[in-house]
Amino acid sequence: MDKRKFTSFSGDGMPGFEGLPPVGSPITEADLHAYVDDQLTSARRVEVANYLEARPDERERVDDWQQQNHMLAALLDPVLKEPLPLRLPLKREATPMRWRAVAASLAIAVVSASSAWWARGSMDGEAARLAFAQSPAAFTGNATDLSGFAHRAAVAHVVYSPDLRRPVEVGADQEQALVTWLTKRMGTTVKPPLLQSVGYELIGGRLLPGDKGPVAQFMYAAGGGERLTLYVTHEIAGQDTAFHFGHDGPVNVFYWVDKNLGYALSAGVDRAELLRVSQAVYQQLTPR
Amino acid sequence: MRPQDEADIVACIPSLRRYARGLAADRDRADDLVQDTLERVWARHSMWQKRGELRAWMFGIMHNHFVDGLRAQRSRPEDAAGDELPERPDRATQTDRLEVRDLDRVLQQLPPDQREVLLLVGVEELSYQDVASVIGVPIGTVMSRLSRARERLRTELQGRSTAALAARNKIQRVK
Numbered sequence: 001m002d003k004r005k006f007t008s009f010s011g012d013g014m015p016g017f018e019g020l021p022p023v024g025s026p027i028t029e030a031d032l033h034a035y036v037d038d039q040l041t042s043a044r045r046v047e048v049a050n051y052l053e054a055r056p057d058e059r060e061r062v063d064d065w066q067q068q069n070h071m072l073a074a075l076l077d078p079v080l081k082e083p084l085p086l087r088l089p090l091k092r093e094a095t096p097m098r099w100r101a102v103a104a105s106l107a108i109a110v111v112s113a114s115s116a117w118w119a120r121g122s123m124d125g126e127a128a129r130l131a132f133a134q135s136p137a138a139f140t141g142n143a144t145d146l147s148g149f150a151h152r153a154a155v156a157h158v159v160y161s162p163d164l165r166r167p168v169e170v171g172a173d174q175e176q177a178l179v180t181w182l183t184k185r186m187g188t189t190v191k192p193p194l195l196q197s198v199g200y201e202l203i204g205g206r207l208l209p210g211d212k213g214p215v216a217q218f219m220y221a222a223g224g225g226e227r228l229t230l231y232v233t234h235e236i237a238g239q240d241t242a243f244h245f246g247h248d249g250p251v252n253v254f255y256w257v258d259k260n261l262g263y264a265l266s267a268g269v270d271r272a273e274l275l276r277v278s279q280a281v282y283q284q285l286t287p288r
Numbered sequence: 289m290r291p292q293d294e295a296d297i298v299a300c301i302p303s304l305r306r307y308a309r310g311l312a313a314d315r316d317r318a319d320d321l322v323q324d325t326l327e328r329v330w331a332r333h334s335m336w337q338k339r340g341e342l343r344a345w346m347f348g349i350m351h352n353h354f355v356d357g358l359r360a361q362r363s364r365p366e367d368a369a370g371d372e373l374p375e376r377p378d379r380a381t382q383t384d385r386l387e388v389r390d391l392d393r394v395l396q397q398l399p400p401d402q403r404e405v406l407l408l409v410g411v412e413e414l415s416y417q418d419v420a421s422v423i424g425v426p427i428g429t430v431m432s433r434l435s436r437a438r439e440r441l442r443t444e445l446q447g448r449s450t451a452a453l454a455a456r457n458k459i460q461r462v463k
Contacts, residue, residue: 030431033438037409039416065438068445069410071391072310076411079306085319090298092330164359171360197335201352203359223348223424 027051036065146246150255153231153264154248156208156217161227168204168219178205182216190232192218193284198277200228210235228267236262245271254278258285297329300343310407311354313396325350344418351423358400394444402437405430
């Protein structure tokens with residue numbers, strides 16, 4: 001395979017990478033790396049070559065780096081020639097059953113176990129959707145201080161989301177075990193919604209004490225490292241379904257009640273971003 | 289999904305495997321990483337809006353799996369005990385066997401974030417900008433990780449290269 005065709009800046013006359021000093025400015029260490037990796041414009045390349053001409057120490061460093069690239073290639077290139085192992089899926093058809101099953105089960109991310117609950121859930125879902133559409137005040141009005149489960153959600157977010165070593169009890173790699181466990185402890189089917197489409201990957205989840213019993217917390221992370229938690233409780237029977245926005249210090253929270261379950265989405269991101277993710281969560285909770 | 293898109297993805301697999309082997313050293317673990325990545329790639333292909341390069345997008349997915357794996361390892365240290373020694377990839381030539389083994393060892397001793405950058409730049413030949421988007425950090429962070437990785441490698445391999453250099457110079461002088 002021709003690796004070269006993948007590099008963005010390899011030809012003459014192409015711009016150097018963003019942030020690299022322009023032609024004529026002093027040579028930086030970044031220039032030396034870019035010289036080794038062939039990521040300079042041709043004009044800058046000449047400047048760096050001239051610079052190295054007069055500085056044997058720097059020249060030696062650059063040569064060593066070049067040598068490292070060659071050695072790494074020698075170490076790893078043989079992998080390119082190996083036959084592909086059988087277990088690697090080579091086309092989309094290898095996974096559709098699983099994918100459909102996941103999509104179907106997550107169309108409603110959280111459902112209660114019996115059909116009576118289901119019917120009631122649909123009605124609540126409709127009410128919540130109307131609330132979502134008809135209560136712009138929830139998004140444009142002043143943020144309220146948090147109380148009840150939304151407050152507990154914000155506190156749980158603050159406690160667990162900065163934890164680097166053990167942010168969750170059960171990781172996303174054991175998602176099925178997580179679902180089984182939380183479902184058993186909560187007494188109702190609880191599954192984490194898929195938020196990859198809005199840029200967040202599931203890290204995992206944990207069980208927490210709520211006001212009177214267990215609640216579930218799922219944690220997600222964005223590529224940039226920002227974490228977001230979804231708190232799910234069924235301690236809120238009979239409350240309204242409107243969407244509310246509030247904050248607790250730096251933590252913003254969207255919360256609502258749907259199908260007899262309360263949800264609170266907490267993160268350090270701004271309101272618009274949190275609303276975007278809340279809508280994705282909500283859409284997965286709504287039967288179509 | 290167009291057959292061409294499918295072919296493009298499959299064409300990237302050898303490169304994904306090479307990168308994974310550099311990250312994980314052990315062949316099975318590396319292919320676990322590739323397998324997880326491909327499953328996600330096939331499922332999410334429709335979300336790749338053809339913004340930027342396909343291979344970089346796939347590396348980004350692998351990066352997420354790699355980081356999740358490290359996190360899981362850290363939170364379950366007992367899993368790491370009793371690991372087998374990492375397999376060494378087969379070598380093409382005899383002469384540089386020792387050098388390459390040293391390199392493999394030193395590579396695996398680099399902090400994972402530096403190892404990623406060194407491999408994406410030095411072996412996969414991604415642009416610095418693409419590397420920044422693959423691992424989700426600013427380009428300045430890419431440069432400083434690259435610099436630290438290369439200096440560390442230099443220091444670790446110094447003894448051997450100085451000896452080799454000295455030997456070469458001696459031969460030249462004798463001539």
